[in-house]
Structure formats: C-alpha cells, structure tokens
Amino acid sequence: MDKPKLKVKSQGVPDLSSVKRCYLPGAILESDCSHCGKSAIVDFGDDYIMYPQQNSTHTLTFYCEACEDEWELSYAVTFSAKLVPSA
Numbered sequence: 619m620d621k622p623k624l625k626v627k628s629q630g631v632p633d634l635s636s637v638k639r640c641y642l643p644g645a646i647l648e649s650d651c652s653h654c655g656k657s658a659i660v661d662f663g664d665d666y667i668m669y670p671q672q673n674s675t676h677t678l679t680f681y682c683e684a685c686e687d688e689w690e691l692s693y694a695v696t697f698s699a700k701l702v703p704s705a
C-alpha cells in the first residue's frame with residue numbers, strides 16, 4: 619500500500635492576526651558594529667516579533683556592548699512549510 623500523501627489545501631496567506639508575540643527559540647540574527655567590528659545579536663528566543671504577518675517588514679535595533687553604538691536593520695517575516703522525506 620502506498621504511503622499517505624500530503625495535500626496542500628490552501629496556499630493563501632496565513633491569518634496571524636491573533637498572534638501578538640512570536641518567539642522563535644534558536645533563531646538568532648547577528649550584525650557587526652560598523653565602528654568597532656564587534657558582533658551584536660538579536661535572539662528571538664528572548665526578543666519577540668510583535669504582530670507577525672506574512673511578508674511584513676520589521677526593524678531591529680542592534681546594540682554594541684563594546685562601544686555603545688546602536689543601529690537599525692530591517693527584516694521580513696515569512697512562514698512556510700515544506701514536505702520532507704518520511705523516516
């Protein structure tokens with residue numbers, strides 16, 4: 619007998635309007651300070667994405683603990699699922 623197949627029932631944009639805070643433990647973004655070269659991180663296990671929406675653009679503020687510089691970078695939120703081989 620064949621393995622059960624996965625069927626995609628909808629390819630629309632997921633409705634995340636009820637999600638206020640989205641934590642992503644293990645997702646860490648890093649950027650190097652343009653003044654001293656030290657790296658700074660944003661850890662989404664500690665810092666959450668406020669009201670995530672598919673393809674929405676957000677601004678991160680990085681802080682360099684070495685020289686106390688701050689800078690902002692933008693990122694986009696995307697959510698996806700893909701079929702992988704079963705064990």
Ligand SMILES: [Zn+2]
Nearest residue numbers: 651654682685
């Ligand atoms: Zn710095």
